[in-house]
Amino acid sequence: MTTTDANLPQPGELPEVEVDPSALRHLADAQVNVELDTGDMVLNIGPQHPATHGTLRLVVRLDGERVVAADPVIGYMHRGYEKLTEYRTYPQITTLINRIDWLSSFANEVPFIAGAEQLMNIEAPPRAQYIRTMLTELSRIATFLLFLGEMGLQVGAITPAFYGFRDREYVLNLIEAVTGGRFHPNFNRIGGLKDDLPWGFIAECRTTMNKVLASCDEFEDLVAGNPIFEKRTRSIGIIPPELGAGYGVSGSNLRASGVDWDLRRDGRDYLVYNELDWKVWTHPDGDSFARYWVRLQETRESARMVLQMLDQIPAGPIMAKVPRIIKVPEGEVWVNTENPLGEMGYYVFSKGATGPFRVKIRSASFSNVSILPWLLRGVYVPDVITILASLYFILGDIDR
Amino acid sequence: MPDDSTDSPETVEPTETAETAGSPAPPAEEPALTEHAERLLTRLQAELGDAIVEHAAAFGDVVVRVRPDAWRAAAHICKERLECDYLSFVAGIDWMPAPVIAEEGSGDTSSPAQPREQTYGAAGSAGRYQVFACVESTHHKDWRALLKTDVADSDMRAESWVPVYPGADWHEREAWEMFGIVFDGHPSLRHLYLPSEFEGHPLRKDFPLLAREVKPWPGLVDVEGMPGEPAEAVAAVGAAEEGSAPE
Numbered sequence: 001m002t003t004t005d006a007n008l009p010q011p012g013e014l015p016e017v018e019v020d021p022s023a024l025r026h027l028a029d030a031q032v033n034v035e036l037d038t039g040d041m042v043l044n045i046g047p048q049h050p051a052t053h054g055t056l057r058l059v060v061r062l063d064g065e066r067v068v069a070a071d072p073v074i075g076y077m078h079r080g081y082e083k084l085t086e087y088r089t090y091p092q093i094t095t096l097i098n099r100i101d102w103l104s105s106f107a108n109e110v111p112f113i114a115g116a117e118q119l120m121n122i123e124a125p126p127r128a129q130y131i132r133t134m135l136t137e138l139s140r141i142a143t144f145l146l147f148l149g150e151m152g153l154q155v156g157a158i159t160p161a162f163y164g165f166r167d168r169e170y171v172l173n174l175i176e177a178v179t180g181g182r183f184h185p186n187f188n189r190i191g192g193l194k195d196d197l198p199w200g201f202i203a204e205c206r207t208t209m210n211k212v213l214a215s216c217d218e219f220e221d222l223v224a225g226n227p228i229f230e231k232r233t234r235s236i237g238i239i240p241p242e243l244g245a246g247y248g249v250s251g252s253n254l255r256a257s258g259v260d261w262d263l264r265r266d267g268r269d270y271l272v273y274n275e276l277d278w279k280v281w282t283h284p285d286g287d288s289f290a291r292y293w294v295r296l297q298e299t300r301e302s303a304r305m306v307l308q309m310l311d312q313i314p315a316g317p318i319m320a321k322v323p324r325i326i327k328v329p330e331g332e333v334w335v336n337t338e339n340p341l342g343e344m345g346y347y348v349f350s351k352g353a354t355g356p357f358r359v360k361i362r363s364a365s366f367s368n369v370s371i372l373p374w375l376l377r378g379v380y381v382p383d384v385i386t387i388l389a390s391l392y393f394i395l396g397d398i399d400r
Numbered sequence: 401m402p403d404d405s406t407d408s409p410e411t412v413e414p415t416e417t418a419e420t421a422g423s424p425a426p427p428a429e430e431p432a433l434t435e436h437a438e439r440l441l442t443r444l445q446a447e448l449g450d451a452i453v454e455h456a457a458a459f460g461d462v463v464v465r466v467r468p469d470a471w472r473a474a475a476h477i478c479k480e481r482l483e484c485d486y487l488s489f490v491a492g493i494d495w496m497p498a499p500v501i502a503e504e505g506s507g508d509t510s511s512p513a514q515p516r517e518q519t520y521g522a523a524g525s526a527g528r529y530q531v532f533a534c535v536e537s538t539h540h541k542d543w544r545a546l547l548k549t550d551v552a553d554s555d556m557r558a559e560s561w562v563p564v565y566p567g568a569d570w571h572e573r574e575a576w577e578m579f580g581i582v583f584d585g586h587p588s589l590r591h592l593y594l595p596s597e598f599e600g601h602p603l604r605k606d607f608p609l610l611a612r613e614v615k616p617w618p619g620l621v622d623v624e625g626m627p628g629e630p631a632e633a634v635a636a637v638g639a640a641e642e643g644s645a646p647e
Binding site for chain 2: 074075078080082083084086087088089118119242243245246247248249250254259260261265266267268330331332333334336343345347349351352353354355357358360362366367370371374399
């Protein structure tokens with residue numbers, strides 16, 4: 001080895017300059033980095049991975065432990081519902097759309113049925129509206145209780161998951177008592193509902209809602225107040241409000257970024273939300289913790305809403321007069337509602353037949369997840385999991 | 401509670417005669433625009449001028465059809481000047497009449513019989529394909545616009561909204577693979593749901609639903625006789641009932 005630079009240490013010879021230890025540490029770091037610079041690594045997360053809630057595949061490019069780029073690959077559960085709706089009649093379609101967001105199936109039916117009712121100029125009786133609202137809120141509670149437990153699981157706490165599943169079961173029992181189905185009620189009819197509430201439901205529901213309120217306190221102590229949980233979620237995965245809206249992120253995810261916008265209050269009036277006394281919760285931070293916190297508060301708020309509705313529910317019929325063969329007049333209508341996961345909407349085009357000409361299904365998780373390439377850039381791999389968990393998506397709601 | 405349900409569908413149905421069943425409720429009179437939608441339309445007209453081809457009301461909402469070359473400008477105006485900061489969706493539609501699966505009255509109810517002539521929805525269309533979208537505001541109550549634009553059959557292109565609303569990315573990829581509409585200015589039009597080697601555009605009306613092509617409608621073949629009853633008799637009754645019902 002020949003060199004003309006005398007300042008450089010020769011092989012087998014130590015440099016004589018006095019070295020500042022901190023500079024040396026820097027040098028050592030640089031050398032390690034040079035040695036380990038093996039280029040970016042591409043890691044496939046999913047499609048089969050417990051943290052992805054189904055078959056979401058994430059292709060992430062890693063530089064060390066940091067994500068350089070992330071590309072969600074969806075479609076492993078694509079069932080082509082928009083095509084299938086063109087081959088079904090309106091009453092048949094509720095069966096399909098129950099399976100879009102399968103954790104809150106009842107809430108999926110509401111906007112579609114509302115769209116068909118608007119086109120047919122039918123209005124469901126007040127009691128049916130109340131029961132619809134109540135079941136929508138019960139779905140929301142069931143969905144969020146699962147989230148409150150599962151989010152703990154994603155950061156390594158097993159216990160909350162059991163609490164979450166246990167409490168959700170109480171609510172699912174209520175839904176089953178009314179509709180006969182735990183997951184897929186298929187209970188909405190154009191013009192009303194299939195059945196009235198069963199005997200003893202009001203007392204049972206009141207007991208359960210009080211249980212839910214108590215378990216929310218439990219989650220607040222056990223998970224939200226836990227320092228480890230806070231360390232894993234605070235200032236992780238921050239969604240700026242303007243960007244979130246531009247991406248179409250909706251529901252609790254957007255409210256956790258400080259956007260005070262809830263379609264139950266700020267959309268076109270639907271169901272009986274304007275007859276209830278409730279508030280919209282927001283959190284200014286926009287991080288994973290904020291999303292957890294907002295959903296926790298919304299679970300409480302929903303339980304309070306259900307308690308109010310139990311007191312206010314009017315008597316009366318549950319079904320409007322509807323022709324036996326459902327034929328929907330020509331027209332088009334866009335109906336969107338605030339579902340547990342965010343904005344769910346149907347753009348229904350009718351040409352006067354027994355089935356729709358085309359239905360555009362706008363599902364919440366699809367847009368919520370489309371922000372991932374932006375959101376995951378620069379985060380550490382373990383945080384990918386908490387961000388995914390805190391966005392809270394359902395694969396059926398992404399892929400439709 | 402149960403005594404409330406005297407007017408349940410079960411008790412209503414038998415009283416319905418065949419005539420009333422055939423004629424649905426009187427068509428909803430098209431409600432005019434809501435107060436918000438009217439204000440929104442006035443401002444859109446002021447901003448876009450003659451780029452608006454047509455506008456219509458759809459159950460209180462305003463549907464605005466803009467010229468294809470003003471599609472991205474319309475999005476920009478909605479976002480920057482009309483406070484519609486939230487993108488709900490972008491989607492495509494094919495107005496071609498639905499294919500006929502089965503003859504009317506044959507008992508095959510596998511798909512609802514749609515009209516055979518090509519008609520267009522609110523605000524009309526110049527051709528077979530259209531792109532439509534919804535933008536909303538997170539600042540005001542009930543502040544939303546439905547926008548449409550035409551896509552020429554010969555050159556299926558539309559301006560991409562990705563530079564305005566980043567969320568249009570996936571929606572446009574979906575519309576591209578489902579209808580074959582190319583979005584100019586989209587960063588990467590790749591398949592979203594379907595495998596990358598997939599050919600065809602499944603949501604076009606002339607793309608067959610394979611499940612219906614390869615297998616007869618189960619409603620026709622699954623009619624099973626009660627014990628001691630010949631199966632043909634049941635099938636005949638079933639076909640007669642189904643044939644009389646829809647039309």
